[in-house]
Amino acid sequence: AQSVTQLDSHVSVSEGTPVLLRCNYSSSYSPSLFWYVQHPNKGLQLLLKYTSAATLVKGINGFEAEFKKSETSFHLTKPSAHMSDAAEYFCVVSEKFNNDMRFGAGTRLTVKP
Amino acid sequence: NAGVTQTPKFQVLKTGQSMTLQCAQDMNHEYMSWYRQDPGMGLRLIHYSVGAGITDQGEVPNGYNVSRSTTEDFPLRLLSAAPSQTSVYFCASYSRANSPLHFGNGTRLTVT
Secondary structure, X not given: OOEEEEOOOEEEEEOOOXXXXXEEEEOOOOEXXXXXXEOOOOOEEEEEEEOXXXXXXXXXXXXXXXXXXXXXXXXXXXXXXXXXXXXXXXXXXXXXXXXXXXXXXXXXXXXXX | OOOEEEEXXXXXXXXXXXXXXXXEEOOOOOEEEEEEEOOOOOXXXXXXXXXXXXXXXXXXXXXXXXXXXXXXXXXXXXXXXOHHHOEEEEEEEEOOOOOOOEEOOOEEEEEO
């Protein structure tokens, strides 16, 4: 079965500096990959998705992620952090025709003023 | 503009009690899922449905039942609550396999 490993449980950055949240995946087939964001006491919101088109995927709020098959990675980046980016981020993998989407354990992003 | 609606928002149960978590969506999505979220474990799939009358088990189905009599509704039943079921529960709907999930705002359940 497919699986996801988020390499950092907590990332802390200063406002205005770059953000890097790391995600490695395991999949037997061509995967679909997603990043979701969860603000405190809220549901999850889709940031971006990769479904075998362009390997560099742009999402909402200035986030982007690059699919690297050779490294089985799908890291999330943003050039300049904003205070409103403080939240929990989840990397998700699913396989074609598979309804079992697997979530990573999450990375909590803290943004310092 | 409701999307996915979950009720209740909070619930406290005693061990052995039963209850139903409600989930409704108004986007005409065929697929719906239930997840539980526990600290440090991300979200884990409990049950899912690919259409009215069709349900299947996910990663952690034990202790939970579901049914799907209409496209809109996908209730989750706890028949005999246990402290291990203390968690935050999220319902999600999606249009087809591998499409993005649309989440409700969650139900925080505590079992004492």
